[in-house]
Amino acid sequence: MLRHKEPYLSFYRILGYCPHRIELYQQAVTHRSAVASDENGRKINNERLEFLGDAVFTLVTADILYHAFPEKREGFLSSSRSRIIQRETLNRIALEIGLNKLVRADIQITSHNNYIYGNAFEALIGAIYLDCGFKQCRRFIAERIFARYIDLEQITQTDINFKSKLVEWGQRHRVNIDWKLENSTLDSNNNPVFTVRAIAGHIEGKAATGYSKKEAQQKASQYILKQLHQDKDFLRAILYDESHKKDSVEKKEENKNGRE
Structure with a gap:
């Protein structure tokens, strides 16, 4: 009973x-x-x-x-x-x-x-x-x-759109933001699993997985935003990389103009 x-x-x-x-x-x-x-x-x-x-x-x-x-x-x-x-x-x-x-x-x-x-x-x-x-x-x-x-x-x-936040950060600091799909597999139940990294400049963040590309991109954006706020060396590396890249472009332009 x-x-x-x-x-x-x-x-x-x-x-x-x-x-x-x-x-x-x-x-x-x-x-x-x-x-x-x-x-x-x-x-x-x-x-x-x-x-x-x-x-x-x-x-x-x-x-x-x-x-x-x-x-x-x-x-x-x-x-x-x-x-x-x-x-x-x-x-x-x-x-x-x-x-x-x-x-x-x-x-x-x-x-x-x-x-x-x-x-x-x-x-x-x-x-x-x-x-x-x-x-x-x-x-x-x-x-x-x-x-x-x-x-x-x-x-x-609560603003949970980490992808938009990362894009805004990139615009403020003139850093190009992108996302790289590293892998796409199936879990044990045949559900698709995507692995994505956010890229700031030429520096990649931590890999993130999700059951959609959008979910993985959100997580990857959250990871790199957290690292940008907590790791000063990581932040400096990105900003230095962008600054160095711009200097190189400017020097190439100067050399090109000088030859002309």
């Missing part, structure tokens, strides 16, 4: 109510690597629920932001929504509500693939939507997620 109740209790602690269709919630925490099947013997995983939950969570997030900031323009609302629905935020929420303890996966979950938790959170939203409808789903997101785990003021004031 207790074993029968345990799945309901586990989800109740997260949801605040007892699920009606427990199988939806169990499917929501089942990664595709896990060997799981339904009562008809068909393999199941949380990918379809994740697809649905992603759309529902994005919609509710947009609705909450729209009403929370009536004076803000579309650009502000769009960037704020992106910060909330980004993978890092969803992973953090999944950990804070304890969803990671319920995830079923037959692979080792590390910091490199902990997006599995964020995916499970989206799948959970999909399960709530199918089990209880949109109204209950919105209430869960607003009252048990936003009210407890999302600081709207902090998120809307």
Whole structure:
């Protein structure tokens, strides 16, 4: 009897109510690597629920932001929504509500693939939507997620576009900024993984990996910005390299003009 109740209790602690269709919630925490099947013997995983939950969570997030900031323009609302629905935020929420303890996966979950938790959170939203409808789903997101785990003021004031920051730094110091794709591979689940380095002048920063080129470029930009602020020798090397390069160009021009 207790074993029968345990799945309901586990989800109740997260949801605040007892699920009606427990199988939806169990499917929501089942990664595709896990060997799981339904009562008809068909393999199941949380990918379809994740697809649905992603759309529902994005919609509710947009609705909450729209009403929370009536004076803000579309650009502000769009960037704020992106910060909330980004993978890092969803992973953090999944950990804070304890969803990671319920995830079923037959692979080792590390910091490199902990997006599995964020995916499970989206799948959970999909399960709530199918089990209880949109109204209950919105209430869960607003009252048990936003009210407890999302600081709207902090998120809307936080600039996380490290790539833009690096470009601005380069413009201020007249240093050319670029990004180099070093490698593109597949992880154990056949997900693409990109390795990128940011380049300031001719000096490369630390390599960064991501599940998209954009994510890897953001991380690489963050790494080199941090190094620019913390390592004076690294900063001097970049500025000296650019200054030396400009001097060489000027001397070549002078020699060319002198010969003419």
